[in-house]
Amino acid sequence: MSSARDNILGRLRANRPHAAPTPPVYAKPLGWDRERCITEFMTRMQAVRGETHRVARDDWPAWINRELPPRGIHRGLIGRGAVAEKLAAAAADEFTLTRYDHAIDDWKGVLFRDIDFSVTGTLAGLAESGSLVLWPSPDEPRLMSLVPPLHIALLDAGRMFENFAALLAAENWSARMPTNALLVSGPSKTADIEQTLAYGIHGPKALIVLILE
Amino acid sequence: MNQTQAFHRRIDAALHNDQLRRNFRSALSGIQAKRETQFPDDTQLQSLREQARMVRANALVRQPELLEQLEARLTANGIQVHWAETPQQANTIIGDILQAAGARSVVKGKSMVSEETELNHYLEQLGIEVVESDLGEFIIQLAQEPPSHIVAPAIHKNRREVAELFHRFYPDIPYTEDIDQLTQSARLILREKFAAADAGISGVNFAVAETGTLCLVENEGNGRLSTTAPRVHIAITGVEKVVERLSDVPPLLEILTKSATGQPITTYFNMISRPRQPGELDGPEAVHLVLLDNGRSRIRVDEELLDTLRCIRCGTCINYCPVYVQLGGHAYGTVYPGPIGIALEPQRIGIDKVGTLTSACTMCGACGEVCPVKIPLPKLINRLRAEAVNEQRTTTPLLGRGSLRKPSEATIWKLWQQMYSRPRLYRLFTLVATRLRWLTPGSLGGWTRYRSAPRPAPRSLRELAMKEGFGSE
Amino acid sequence: MPATSQVYFFATCLIDLLYPQAGLAGMQLLRREGVEVIFPANQTCCGQPAFNSGYRDEALAVARAQLACFPRDIPVVVPSGSCGGMMRQHWPELFAGQPDEQAALDVAARTYELTEFLVDVLQIRLRDLGEPLAVAIHTSCSARREMGVADRIESLVAQLxxxxxxxxxxxxECCGFGGTFAVKQADVSGAMVRDKTDALRATAAQCVISQDCGCLMNIGGAFEKQGDGLQTRHIAEFLWERTEGAAP
Structure with missing residues (x-):
């Protein structure tokens, strides 16, 4: 409805408020070294029931093999690429792994009902807020970190930033925004009934972050 | 019944609902305490507020250019942009998109702008199933009520009321008042809806002009699901939500989540810049943005009132309002309740329709003190009170200016002016009032329903001061 | 800062007529500190009631009538946060573009709320002569937020x-007074003052102190109606009684 557009823009252009200064680019440097960033990240993540573990870089498949079966978690979702191949190669026999390797449209029911956990990589971690940064991709699509009841996220210890502002500045996001970018800070939660926190409403009920060192 | 009588009737109902008032008092005390843990250092809070204010103020000044830039970037990214001047236009646009896509079922993330347009009602008339998926919105959709708070829509309900609702609509699920179990029930019900929905509808927290990015803030994951699982995503937002740069987002996000929910950040911050690209395996194939004006461009005309548009819909003013806590949101009778509602709704809808809301404020200033973008809410409300009783004050294109002027009230203020701007007349008045204090009425309408009547002293301060030898000029 | 050996005392209409003892105590406290206190004869009201009701022309006329009361460059001391806030914060807005705008700005800039003046300018030292007493302090919203002086009353009482x-x-939280709010929204105001008096009563204080007579009229009137023996006192009167051992 182009007339609506013209009318709205016309009204807005007809009245220009007094100039307001362009705000400075927001920065909040904290002076945290990598170790401090990792411990702050873990504290924040744990405060919202995110599980965190520091794991040697190549040991994460072994961690999964060791930790998930006792919890009764067997049906995994993997994408494509290095993370997926590594788990596919090392996964213990009791796991059934589904590959997210074709468009979701004809297997939504499977994704929503027949998957216990997913494993994805992450782009970075933000220490101050305890957030994972995800850029879903064709290899690790958007629903992977959202629909399974447990999301296991691999976070490179060398990819910690103090906060979102620091990351945006360091990596020039504005020139290369992906289809979807996410900050994820814990498992899904709500406080809509009596302001009482309850976890696991629509997204993952549990989030495990394996910090790879 | 005129708007003032109707407002008083709703107020009366709210004040006589003890359960409702207990629910609000308890919820808001909790939210305030949580917010305060997020701002231990006042200096840092004030500098963050100033940054957020500047970001929003700058975006409003440059709004037409930024909207054009946003449209250009979104279009280049493959997101289709639609403009609506009125709620009806917005609903038509959305209905047409859904019908063209053959969509029969819709899951919705939380959107206050869609409450402005009464979108659900419109879509249901078209035969489209609409499911609110935010837990609070889901609850009030079952109850067939509007939100009573812009962030926590079901804040007026306690767990027992929620349990009874769930039991009524889903009798197969065992009755429980346990909040975790109620939450899991909602999860099960809504997962099926997400998996099956043809389209998702959401609001937008910030729209970034520089990159053509729609930002959504949420805890539950229903916003992500609504914008990712169905094959069509339609976002609807007000034209004021645009910000200039991606780097404007971190301070707004930080102060929004800390102020609104008392959390350092919400679980999900979702940045959408494109529909599904070739090779990508999920996400909607079509993404639409509907930009709604609905009075906003008119508000922006006035240098003072335009501050209203800085609002980022965090609800903090509501959480701290001592009147809202007594009444709850429904008493206001508008989409937006509390201080921001009092400031915004008469401008959006007209003083002649809802200007009486401005009476529901003590000018205590709590809202202005906590507003993360420093909207001077008491000042705006005071200004609207002036516009409500005076047609000629300014040339601002407010709807219904002067419509609440009552000759009797205006006469009282004229008499008041006569007495208080004439010192000799005033002195005579105090002399008479002190000497005839025994004539003071013991009943002063509403005042003495709750308090004793004030009574003039035997001698005024003027007389006492003279007696004590204080000089006068 | 203007000279402080002399001050104007702006009583406020509420104190002049209903709470003169509070005003007198304020003037006496100032005088005891060696300040000459002038009570301008032609003062009436700051204009706030009309301003908050939207009747700005009427408010302006009344405020304008006060300007001539404070000709010299000496402080104007106001025993009320809300009237002080009206003069300091809202007069500049009310007089904007008026021929006497400069005069209003001038008065606004040298307006002090009483506790602010006692603490910041006079740095008053108090000696408590009273019996042990438990009090609760209710700071008016305008003293807290418009004037930003909530801590002054606290520091004065802490000296006792x-x-x-x-x-x-x-x-x-607001006590629910709000000027004409208490009339226009009488039932909401009544609910608010009920919550406020309940909270105050729960402290087991013997007396409630405030720097604003509007709040005291609301809270004290509610205590009286509820048949409660709780006393209310304006801070000036309270300080005078505690430090002189007698009423003014």
Missing amino acids: DKVEVLTQARKA
Whole structure:
């Protein structure tokens, strides 16, 4: 409805408020070294029931093999690429792994009902807020970190930033925004009934972050 | 019944609902305490507020250019942009998109702008199933009520009321008042809806002009699901939500989540810049943005009132309002309740329709003190009170200016002016009032329903001061 | 800062007529500190009631009538946060573009709320002569937010070594007065003052102190109606009684 557009823009252009200064680019440097960033990240993540573990870089498949079966978690979702191949190669026999390797449209029911956990990589971690940064991709699509009841996220210890502002500045996001970018800070939660926190409403009920060192 | 009588009737109902008032008092005390843990250092809070204010103020000044830039970037990214001047236009646009896509079922993330347009009602008339998926919105959709708070829509309900609702609509699920179990029930019900929905509808927290990015803030994951699982995503937002740069987002996000929910950040911050690209395996194939004006461009005309548009819909003013806590949101009778509602709704809808809301404020200033973008809410409300009783004050294109002027009230203020701007007349008045204090009425309408009547002293301060030898000029 | 050996005392209409003892105590406290206190004869009201009701022309006329009361460059001391806030914060807005705008700005800039003046300018030292007493302090919203002087009343009472200060729940919440709000929204106001008096009563304080007579009229009137023996006192009167051992 182009007339609506013209009318709205016309009204807005007809009245220009007094100039307001362009705000400075927001920065909040904290002076945290990598170790401090990792411990702050873990504290924040744990405060919202995110599980965190520091794991040697190549040991994460072994961690999964060791930790998930006792919890009764067997049906995994993997994408494509290095993370997926590594788990596919090392996964213990009791796991059934589904590959997210074709468009979701004809297997939504499977994704929503027949998957216990997913494993994805992450782009970075933000220490101050305890957030994972995800850029879903064709290899690790958007629903992977959202629909399974447990999301296991691999976070490179060398990819910690103090906060979102620091990351945006360091990596020039504005020139290369992906289809979807996410900050994820814990498992899904709500406080809509009596302001009482309850976890696991629509997204993952549990989030495990394996910090790879 | 005129708007003032109707407002008083709703107020009366709210004040006589003890359960409702207990629910609000308890919820808001909790939210305030949580917010305060997020701002231990006042200096840092004030500098963050100033940054957020500047970001929003700058975006409003440059709004037409930024909207054009946003449209250009979104279009280049493959997101289709639609403009609506009125709620009806917005609903038509959305209905047409859904019908063209053959969509029969819709899951919705939380959107206050869609409450402005009464979108659900419109879509249901078209035969489209609409499911609110935010837990609070889901609850009030079952109850067939509007939100009573812009962030926590079901804040007026306690767990027992929620349990009874769930039991009524889903009798197969065992009755429980346990909040975790109620939450899991909602999860099960809504997962099926997400998996099956043809389209998702959401609001937008910030729209970034520089990159053509729609930002959504949420805890539950229903916003992500609504914008990712169905094959069509339609976002609807007000034209004021645009910000200039991606780097404007971190301070707004930080102060929004800390102020609104008392959390350092919400679980999900979702940045959408494109529909599904070739090779990508999920996400909607079509993404639409509907930009709604609905009075906003008119508000922006006035240098003072335009501050209203800085609002980022965090609800903090509501959480701290001592009147809202007594009444709850429904008493206001508008989409937006509390201080921001009092400031915004008469401008959006007209003083002649809802200007009486401005009476529901003590000018205590709590809202202005906590507003993360420093909207001077008491000042705006005071200004609207002036516009409500005076047609000629300014040339601002407010709807219904002067419509609440009552000759009797205006006469009282004229008499008041006569007495208080004439010192000799005033002195005579105090002399008479002190000497005839025994004539003071013991009943002063509403005042003495709750308090004793004030009574003039035997001698005024003027007389006492003279007696004590204080000089006068 | 203007010279402080002399001050104008702006009584406010509420104190002049209903609470003169509070005003007199304020003037006496100032005089005891060696300040010459002038009570301008032609003062009436700051204009706030009309301003807050939207009747700005009427408010302006009344405020304008006060300007001539304060010709010299000496402080104007106001024993009320809300009237002080009206003069300091809202007069500049009310007089904007008026021929006497400069005169209004000038008065606004040298307006002090009483506790602010006692603490910041006079740095008053108090000696408590009273019996042990438990009090609760209700700071008016305008003293707290418009004037930003909430801590002054606290620091004054803290100087009284036999006075114990008890803190009520939701201390910073409005008592529900709000000027004409208490009339236009009488039932909401009544509910608010009920919550406020309940919170104050729960502290077991013997007396409630405030720097604003509007709040005291509301809270004290509610206590009286509820048949409660709780006393209310304006801070000036309270300080004078505690430090002189007698009423003014």
